[in-house]
Amino acid sequence: MITNPCVSGDLRWNTTGITVINSPPNMGASxxxxxxxxxxxxxxxxxxxxxxxxxxxxxxxxxxxxxxxxxxxxxxxxxxxxxxxxxxxxxxxxxxxxxxxxxxxxxxxxxxxxxxxxxxxxxxxxxxxxxxxxxxxxxxxxxxxxxxxxxxxxxxxxxxxxxxxxxxxxxxxxTGSFNQNTSLNEPWGIHYLPSISNDLFITNNGGHSVIRWTLGATSGIFVAGTPGVSGSNSTLLNQPKGIKIDSYLNMYVVDHGNHRVQMFCANNQTGITIAGTGVAGSSAMQLNGPRGIAFDSEMNMYIGDFDNHRVQKFLKLNTTTTTTAIGNYSMFFYLVWQMVGSGSVIGDAGCHGLGNDRVGNFSQCKSNCESMTNCNAVDWQASQLYCVYRQCTTYPPSTRPQSGGWEAWAIETSSPVNPPAIIQWLFDGDFSDAYGIYNGSLVNNSNVTWMSPGYAGYGSAVCFLSTNYLRINRYLNFNSTSFTISTWVWIPANFSFNGNFFVLFVHCNLTTQDTCLHVGINGGRVFLGFFSDDLTGGTSLTSNQWYHVTYVYDRSSLRQTVYLNGIHDGSRVTSGPYKGTA
Incomplete structure (x- = not known):
């Protein structure tokens, strides 16, 4: 799991870089x-x-x-x-x-x-x-x-x-090189992450700013820097070049003229320096005229350190290693938000307000809350795109009726502290949840094969037979909540895709529409099903190789999404919300 670095301040990057490319010694790393x-x-x-x-x-x-x-x-x-x-x-x-x-x-x-x-x-x-x-x-x-x-x-x-x-x-x-929201000024860096936002994030190298431009629009919104003004404080930029955004809509801007990399948390125009010191130099903690930026699958950061003729790697701190399974699953669950009231707002005496604003969508409302200290609940009015942030000391907080299409949401946890609940099976010799809550037991027989290391020499793995499976004897409420299930999986060489469903996870009490969750590989494609309300991915898989599969359900938009090896493989809106409890 990659934790939001704007929520957990200690989960950022080591500020001492590792040189991974510097040969030939005069290379121009851009x-x-x-x-x-x-x-x-x-x-x-x-x-x-x-x-x-x-x-x-x-x-x-x-x-x-x-x-x-x-x-x-x-x-x-x-x-x-x-x-x-x-x-x-x-x-x-x-x-x-x-x-x-x-x-x-x-x-x-x-x-x-x-x-x-x-x-x-x-x-x-x-x-x-x-x-x-x-x-x-x-x-x-x-x-x-x-x-x-x-x-x-x-x-x-x-x-x-x-x-x-x-x-x-x-x-x-x-329209010319102007520092206006209808123009660009020497655009250099650009990033688009359509699974998160329909906007392009563009650095104006000549305008010392970052502009967010929705596809199809005739103007953008400045989201970092002051247009036309260069500077070196936390709100200014100097000739920004490379840019990336993450799944939380945090921005990472290579501030070329200030020899640093700035992180701007979602909807916040004050930058946090995560690499470089702001002074040009060639030490492991310094950069000199940096340009490009990229992240690997574990969010380790790579910077094209142009005037130092090298590429620097900055290790992500405290990133949880994804483990693997052969023939079945090892996975993470992110039970982030639970709707605690419809047609109502939070009325709990143990909650107090942390502010409010108008945002682009509910995902942005949640992301803003997660970036705040101790925010763990919101009131949401979809018609007005209005979000109220709250800190609550109990879960679930009580609510009171409120007209106007309001919904009350809270992070599903027994304490007011982020991050949300996580379930993680490592398969490192047993079936226990790494957090000791959702421990499993093997059903039918004990003939499984444990493997360590697992995928590509990392983590651990387990090979199930077709006749046995893992059972979790603990209540898990997915009713009206968003979730993500992610795993590495190996498809056996002798497995036939024709008409077969390769089951990874089932959460089912009633076999009625939108109450029975089943995910896996169906007919050779990634599959996320709510029982007669299902999504099938677009890519045909082959056997005898590893795949990374991710299944995402967003309650606010009723959208199912599947990813294969980190690539968007399909998406649809469900007929209704998933209401499963098991």
Whole structure:
């Protein structure tokens, strides 16, 4: 589980960096990226004109794209490359800034790039041109990419299967370099996380700010920095470059001119320095003109430390290691919020208010509460997007009737302290919950195989037979609450997908619609079912390999979502809320 670093202040990053790439010694580390296998990629912008690749746990880099020390414009060469992305199929995309194009390297090729956007060597502002493309980001299906077109002060969208000279679509800016919410000023970094938000987060390098721009909108909202004002205090930025957001809508901004990385908690414009000291230097705790930023699957942070000619890794502190299972499951539950009253607000004398505001959606209301000290309950009015934050000393708090479509929600816990309840089976030789509450027992027989280490040499695992299973003899109330179930799973080589349901977890008391939860692999696809109200993923799985599967239900939107190896694999809105208790 990755804990919200804005809730648990001690769960941030080690401020002493580890140099993972610094060879050759004069490399120009700009954009960095991590793929689904935790392979690290780094642009070598202005010295060697290539993309470096570092496998997980490896020491030595190899060339992933470009010709070493060969600056140029043919299909094998790059000219001041800026950013890098690798899709789920292994295709590699590069923003080739001074060639004013996007190159795609397919089928493992390192020297035969295809221009899929822009016109080689032709800088311009037409819809089929770029003028120094900087960083880019991709949608969930990797169908489209959004490119920061630096000197045109705009964001352009192009298909990942396009060809050179094809017109793109103007998404934001393009009206000149102004520090206004309808314009962009030398956009450099950009990130899009559609599973969390329909907004692009863009750094204005020339405007010293970050702007949040909803797709389809004609203007954005400034969310960090003061437009047009550079500075080094906690509310100002100086030539920001790379940017990432996390699942809590916290922003991570590479503050290039201040030689630091700033974390802005959701809906908060005061930055927290999580890497660098604010003074240029080459020590393990310092940065010098940093540019790119990326995170791996455990939220370890990688920074392209440009003027130090290196890539620095900052370890995430106190991150729980996901464990694994063969033939069945090891998983986490995040029982975050419980609706304690409909048509009502919290009226408990043991609760007091912590403030209120209007927000974009209920997820943002919850996220804001989680980022506050001791907030563990909210009143929510969907029609007005109005959120009231509360601290309660008992659970569940009592409520009182209130007209206007109000709902009362609280974190399901016996104390007022975050984070929410977690259930975790490690399968490290027994079936106990790591927190000692939801311990399990084996049903039918004791013939299981324990394995340590598990997946890729980490954690632990257990292999179940088809005839036995784990039972949890403790009440678990999922009625009207959001939850996430996540696990590594191995599909046996002899398992037939045809018409078979590979069961991972069942929570069922009544076999009626929206009262019986069952998750697993159904017909070879990821499956999240509420009994006749079900979601099936879009990707066909194969046997004899590991998969990471995640099942998410958001009560506020009634949305089921499934992820396969960290990639969005399907989503739908249910007919009604899940009301299961078992």
């Amino acid at each position: 954009g960095v990226s991590v793929d689904i296998n935790d392979t690290l990629y780094s642009v070598d912008e202005n010295s060697n004109f290539v993309i470096w690749k570092l496998l997980k746990n490896a020491v030595n880099v190899t060339i992933a794209a470009g010709l070493y020390k060969s600056q140029g414009s043919n299909s094998s060469q790059l000219n001041y490359p800026n950013d890098i992305y690798v899709d789920r199929y292994g295709n590699l995309y590069v923003t080739d800034a001074y060639n004013h194009r996007i190159q795609k390297f397919s089928n493992g090729s390192t020297t035969h790039g295809q221009t899929i956007a822009g016109v080689t060597g032709s800088a311009g502002s037409a819809l089929n041109q770029f003028n120094v493309p900087r960083y880019f980001t991709f949608d969930a299906t990797e169908t489209y990419m959004y490119v920061a077109d630096y000197n045109c002060h705009r964001i352009m969208r192009h298909s990942t299967n396009s060809t050179d000279g094809t017109n793109g679509v103007l998404i934001a800016g393009g």
